Structures are given as structure tokens and as C-alpha cells.
Amino acid sequence: MKKILRLPAIDGELGWYETSPLTGRSSARRLKGRHRFDVLIVGAGFSGLSVAGRLAEHWPDSRIALVDALRVGQGTSGRNAGFIIDLPHNLDANADPEQDKKIHRLNRFAIDRLDRLRRQHHIDCAWQKAGKYLAAHEADNLRHIDGFTHTLNALNTPYEVLEGHALRQRLGTEYYRKAVYTPNNILMNPAALAQGVAQALPSNVTLFENSPVTGMEFGSPHRARFLGGEIEAKTLVLSTNSFGEEFGLFQHRLAPVFTYASLTRPMSENQAAHHFPDIAPWGLTSAHPAGTTVRLTPDRRIFIRNSFNFNTSLRTGQAELERAWQQHKTSFSARFPMLDGLDFEYTWGGMLCMTLNHQSVFQQSTDNLYAxxxxxxxxxxxxTYLGYYLAEWIAGHHSSELDFIRQSNRPSWVPPDPLRAVGARIRLRYESGKAGGEI
Ligand SMILES: Cc1cc2nc3c(=O)[nH]c(=O)nc-3n(C[C@H](O)[C@H](O)[C@H](O)COP(=O)(O)OP(=O)(O)OC[C@H]3O[C@@H](n4cnc5c(N)ncnc54)[C@H](O)[C@@H]3O)c2cc1C
Known part of the structure; x- marks a missing residue:
């Protein structure tokens, strides 16, 4: 039995989860006792939710268990910035345009699927087709804006370039020199969306929350151990993001990087009317990869995300949260000096699960074992789309999309620790140093 030692933790004050209208509406079912299922999916983030939803559609008579160490919406899927990005998210105009077009189509497919679920099940997650700004503060980073417009031209997708007064009128801050606006990005409360998608799962999926897997025996059947319980299942799917390493399946492929976010209290109606007159909620990512993500939310809060930290424990400490909070305050004041006194109500950390070549793990390790x-x-x-197509693969449904995904997701080798940790920290420090005023 492989012991699972590093387990997910809460890592701060989870702003989206705390403010989600769905929080507190249902109680968690913990895994206790011995159970047998046809399929066990470990990890109920957007990936695991998507595998479960699609597989249940294919196999309505099978019994599917979906388990998570935390409540749905508390993991990284509920801690992110809440962008569902339709465009290939890179700043590299030299990326293969054909590859970009396929990824664009898959992203659109994921957005449509989530949108359909949201409408059918009336998921209250502040979903808005608000678009996205990719913005630069520093003159040095204007070239990234131009590079991105080349990618957009190759994709033949609409965009708008904004500068000076026109940009200020859209954002309510004059911090940015130039931005490119793309209209099809979605903004939402990610914890609420994940919770809603979980509640909408077909009835042959049983969800167990607050149920960390503490041991795993791969075999036929697979056996997962919990505190006071066990699940035996013929088919196993691991959708545990950075924690996948713990299961020993894809060592030397992942680089888990913590990043941090804060959400202010809502500003007063007067503040909103005075400083953001007729300004719709917006979301902005930085022209520099180490720069700050910012949102003005529909409930008049400001969201800030920046700062990176490589932490092999897969948990974040109080000192790291404190450092991130300080940086968030500095970034906030630089952009919104007129909102002096508007405090952060929540600050939290979450893990970006990176790979060196930006390709994902999408694999069948042995018969009936997928990750x-x-x-x-x-x-x-x-x-969402990888989860959907993993379910297609498991159910034996072949398509050109599945072939493309299988061929294009081969993450390259990452050296073991301590080399990985040293390399990652040097790279993060270098990128942060170069980002300057984008942070
Ligand atoms: C601050 C921040 C901002 C981000 N912004 C964006 C954004 O705007 N848009 C975007 O698309 N992405 C964004 N991301 C990335 C995005 O959140 C992740 O890519 C996404 O959550 C990955 O989903 P997942 O389902 O693969 O993994 P996760 O959401 O991490 O889900 C994995 C689940 O596995 C569970 N798990 C792990 N180990 C065990 C175990 N032993 N037993 C049981 N359960 C276990 C965890 O609790 C977790 O819920 C951001 C990330 C961060 C941290």
C-alpha cells in the first residue's frame, strides 16, 4: 500500500468559497466503512468533476465515486482568479498557429459545456462574459501586447487595443499604458461554479468530501484507504493536480508553484459611483508572466493575484501568506490610490501545477488506471475539456480531439529535488525581478 503523506490543506482565507452563495447549503458526506464502486475518481476540482460528469453520461448504470480531501470549492479550483480563458494563454506569437486553433476550439467547447450546466441547473456563480484585458504598465512590456495581437490575428479572433484615456475609462485606473481586450473570456466565482457543477452531477455519482485518500494499492481492483474507510474499484482516475506526485505515478513531470490572491471588502456604493462610474466588472492579466492579475467584481470588490513560491511541502505557511498580503497591498495601492482604506478581507494561496513544456499529464498508466x-x-x-476527453477515452469513444489531446500532452522531464527546487526558485526570482511595475 502506497502511503499518501502530503495532503491538501486550506492555505489561508478562501475568499471565493466564503462568499459563494452555495457555501453552507449542504453538508459533506465523509467516506467511512468499506465500499465497492465501478469507478473511483480522486480529486473533485474542475478536472475530476468533468471526468465524473461525462463518464456518468456514458455509463448511467455504473457506480462512480468522486472523493476529495476538502469540500468542493476549497481546492485550487475554487481558489483561482475566476477566468475561463478561451484563447491559448501564452504570450508567444511564435506558437504553432494550428495548435493554437485546436486549443482555442477545445477551450470554447469547455466554456459552452460549463455554460450549459450553469443554465440548466441555475448555478449562481456570478458568471459574466466580461472579456479579458492583457495589459502593460511598463514600456518594456508593450512588445508582449504586440506579440499577443499577432497570435490573435493568426486565430482570426476579435480584439480591441486600448491606450490612455480610453483604457482609463474602461478600467477606472490610469495605471496601465496599453491593453488588448478580447471579448469571449468568462469571469465568475470559481468556488461557486465548482460547487454548482458538483451538485449537478448525475445520480450515479456519489460525492465524498473531507475524505483524504491516505493510502493506495494499485491492482485489480484498486484499493484506496481513508481514515476509517476503504474504496475498492475496478477503474481508478487520479485528478489530484500537484498532489498526483504523492501517488508515485508521474514523478519528474510536475513543478507545483504556489501563487497568492486577495479579495477586498466590497467598496461602498458611493466609492463605486464616484471612482467607477458606468464601469462594468472587468478582469485583467498582465503582459508579463510574473505580473499581477486584477479584477473588479460584480459585488464591487477588487481581486489581486501575484507572488510565487516553490514549496515542496505542498502547503503554504503563515509567513508566506503575510509576504503575499504585503505585496498585494502595494500592488493595490499603486493601481487604486483613490481606494485608500479599502482592506483585504481574504488572502489565500493555491498551487499552479506547472510542467516545463506547458503540456499536461493525460495518461493511462496501466489497464484501468488513468491520470x-x-x-x-x-x-x-x-x-474541463481534458476531463471530458479522459472520460471519452475510458468509455472507448475515439475522436480527432482525443487523438490531438493524447499526442500533444507529453510533459517533459523535470529533475528531482533538490535540483528542481533550486531551479524553480531561481527562475521565479528572475521572472519576478524582470516584471517590475507589472507586479
Ligand atoms: C491563485 C490562482 C489563480 C488562478 N487563476 C486561474 C484562472 O483565472 N483561470 C484558470 O483557468 N486557472 C487558474 N488557476 C489554475 C487553476 O485553479 C487550476 O489549473 C485548476 O484548479 C486545476 O484543476 P484540477 O481539477 O486539475 O486540480 P485541483 O483544482 O487542484 O483539484 C484537485 C483536487 O484533488 C484533491 N486531492 C489532492 N490530493 C488528494 C487526496 N490524497 N485525497 C483526496 N483528494 C485529494 C484536492 O483537494 C483538490 O480539490 C489559478 C490558480 C491559482 C492558485
Whole structure:
């Protein structure tokens, strides 16, 4: 039995989960006692939810267990910035345009599937087709904006370039020199969306929350151990993101990187009317990869995400949260000096599960053992479509999309620790140093 020692933790004050209208509406069912299922899926983030939903559609008579160490919405899927990005999320205009087009189509597919679920089940997650700004503060980073417009031209997708007064009127801050706006990105509360998707799962899926897997025996059947319980299942899917390493399946492929987010209290109606007159909620990512993500939310809060930290324990400590909070305050004040006194109500950390070549783990390890991981910071759309197509694969449904995904997801080798940790820390420090005012 493989012992699972590093387990997910809460890592701060989970702003989206705390403010989700779905939190507190249902109680968690813990895994206790011995159970037998046809399929066990470990990890109920967007990836695992998607595998479960699609597999249940294919196999309505099978018994599927979906388990998570935390409540749905408390894991990384509920801690992110809440962008469902339709476009290939890179700043590299030299990326293969054909590859980009396929990824664009898959992202659109994921957005449509989530949108359909949201409408059918009336999921209250502040879903908005608000678009996205990719913005630069530093003159040095304007070239990234231009590079991105080349990618957009190759994709033949609409966009708008904004500068100066026009940009200020859209954002309510004059911090940015230039931005490119793309209209089809979705903004939402990610914890609420994950909770809603979980509640909408077909009835042959049983969800167990607050149920960490503490041991795993791969075989026929597979056996997962819990505190006071066990599940035996013929088919096993691991959708545990950075924690996938713990199960010993894909060593030397992942680089788990913590990043941090804060959410302010809602500003007063007066503040909103005065400083953001007629300004719709918006979301912005930085032209520099180490820069700050910012949102103005529908409930008049400001969201800030930046700072990175490589932490092999897969948990974040109080000192790291404190450092991130300080940086968030600095970034906030630089962009919104007029909102002086608007405090952060929540600050938290979460893990980006990176791979060196930005390709994900999408694999069948042995008969009836599947894994997906390494969403590279865009897991809402990517986890949703990879999860869907992993279910297609398990159910034996072949398609050109599945072939493309299988061929294009081969993450390259990452050296073991301590080399990995040293390399990652040097790279993160270098990128942060170069980002300057984008942070
Ligand atoms: C601050 C931040 C901002 C981000 N912003 C965005 C964004 O705007 N848009 C976007 O698309 N992506 C964003 N990301 C990335 C995105 O959140 C991830 O790519 C996504 O959550 C990956 O989904 P997943 O289902 O693969 O993994 P996860 O969401 O990590 O789900 C894995 C689940 O496995 C569970 N688990 C792990 N080990 C065990 C165990 N032993 N037993 C039981 N359960 C276990 C965990 O509790 C977890 O819930 C952001 C990430 C962070 C941290």
C-alpha cells in the first residue's frame, strides 16, 4: 500500500468559497466503512468533476465515486482568479498557429459545456462574459501586447487595443499604458461554479468530501484507504493536480508553484459611483508572466493575484501568506490610490501545477488506471475539456480531439529535488525581478 503523506490543506482565507452563495447549503458526506464502486475518481476540482460528469453520461448504470480531501470549492479550483480563458494563454506569437486553433476550439467547447450546466441547473456563480484585458504598465512590456495581437490575428479572433484615456475609462485606473481586450473570456466565482457543477452531477455519482485518500494499492481492483474507510474499484482516475506526485505515478513531470490572491471588502456604493462610474466588472492579466492579475467584481470588490513560491511541502505557511498580503497591498495601492482604506478581507494561496513544456499529464498508466494533471494555470477550461476527453477515452469513444489531446500532452522531464527546487526558485526570482511595475 502506497502511503499518501502530503495532503491538501486550506492555505489561508478562501475568499471565493466564503462568499459563494452555495457555501453552507449542504453538508459533506465523509467516506467511512468499506465500499465497492465501478469507478473511483480522486480529486473533485474542475478536472475530476468533468471526468465524473461525462463518464456518468456514458455509463448511467455504473457506480462512480468522486472523493476529495476538502469540500468542493476549497481546492485550487475554487481558489483561482475566476477566468475561463478561451484563447491559448501564452504570450508567444511564435506558437504553432494550428495548435493554437485546436486549443482555442477545445477551450470554447469547455466554456459552452460549463455554460450549459450553469443554465440548466441555475448555478449562481456570478458568471459574466466580461472579456479579458492583457495589459502593460511598463514600456518594456508593450512588445508582449504586440506579440499577443499577432497570435490573435493568426486565430482570426476579435480584439480591441486600448491606450490612455480610453483604457482609463474602461478600467477606472490610469495605471496601465496599453491593453488588448478580447471579448469571449468568462469571469465568475470559481468556488461557486465548482460547487454548482458538483451538485449537478448525475445520480450515479456519489460525492465524498473531507475524505483524504491516505493510502493506495494499485491492482485489480484498486484499493484506496481513508481514515476509517476503504474504496475498492475496478477503474481508478487520479485528478489530484500537484498532489498526483504523492501517488508515485508521474514523478519528474510536475513543478507545483504556489501563487497568492486577495479579495477586498466590497467598496461602498458611493466609492463605486464616484471612482467607477458606468464601469462594468472587468478582469485583467498582465503582459508579463510574473505580473499581477486584477479584477473588479460584480459585488464591487477588487481581486489581486501575484507572488510565487516553490514549496515542496505542498502547503503554504503563515509567513508566506503575510509576504503575499504585503505585496498585494502595494500592488493595490499603486493601481487604486483613490481606494485608500479599502482592506483585504481574504488572502489565500493555491498551487499552479506547472510542467516545463506547458503540456499536461493525460495518461493511462496501466489497464484501468488513468491520470490527468499539470493544468499550467488555466485549469478551468483545460481541466474541463481534458476531463471530458479522459472520460471519452475510458468509455472507448475515439475522436480527432482525443487523438490531438493524447499526442500533444507529453510533459517533459523535470529533475528531482533538490535540483528542481533550486531551479524553480531561481527562475521565479528572475521572472519576478524582470516584471517590475507589472507586479
Ligand atoms: C491563485 C490562482 C489563480 C488562478 N487563476 C486561474 C484562472 O483565472 N483561470 C484558470 O483557468 N486557472 C487558474 N488557476 C489554475 C487553476 O485553479 C487550476 O489549473 C485548476 O484548479 C486545476 O484543476 P484540477 O481539477 O486539475 O486540480 P485541483 O483544482 O487542484 O483539484 C484537485 C483536487 O484533488 C484533491 N486531492 C489532492 N490530493 C488528494 C487526496 N490524497 N485525497 C483526496 N483528494 C485529494 C484536492 O483537494 C483538490 O480539490 C489559478 C490558480 C491559482 C492558485
Amino acid at each position: 490527468l494533471s499539470g493544468m499550467n494555470g488555466v485549469g478551468v477550461a483545460k481541466g
